[in-house]
Amino acid sequence: MPARAPLLLLLGMSPLLAACPPPPLPVAARPAGAVDLCVASVPAGASVTADGTPRGTAPLCVGVLPGPHRVRLSKAGYFDLEARVEVSPTGGEFSGNLVASH
Numbered sequence: 001m002p003a004r005a006p007l008l009l010l011l012g013m014s015p016l017l018a019a020c021p022p023p024p025l026p027v028a029a030r031p032a033g034a035v036d037l038c039v040a041s042v043p044a045g046a047s048v049t050a051d052g053t054p055r056g057t058a059p060l061c062v063g064v065l066p067g068p069h070r071v072r073l074s075k076a077g078y079f080d081l082e083a084r085v086e087v088s089p090t091g092g093e094f095s096g097n098l099v100a101s102h
Contacts, residue, residue: 034063035091039071041081042097046073077101 039048041058048055048062049072055062058073066089072082078098085094 030063031065034065035087035089036061037064037069037071037085037087037091038093039073040093040095041073041075042095043075043078046075046078046081046096046098048073071096073098 037050038061039050039055039058041048044058046058048058048060050062050064051069064087066087069085069087070082071085071094072080073096074080075098077100079101081096081098083094083096085092
């Protein structure tokens, strides 16, 4: 007996589309020897740039090589915050308190 397709036609989806898994999300390239640099912001939700490359929204952890890095936090309604962060061979953390611009 053939397998039955889910009753997705009622929702406007075809069984063919329902059977196809979504494509995998792109994974950022992680350099060999990278460790985690975990970044948080207060308030949460700031855009994170590391070494001039946009990396996502805080809180997050990104793979970087040990050593010095420039981290910038940006959020509408707040002054940008930029800092030099030294990342050890076991990883690093940075948390920035943003100051309201109004």
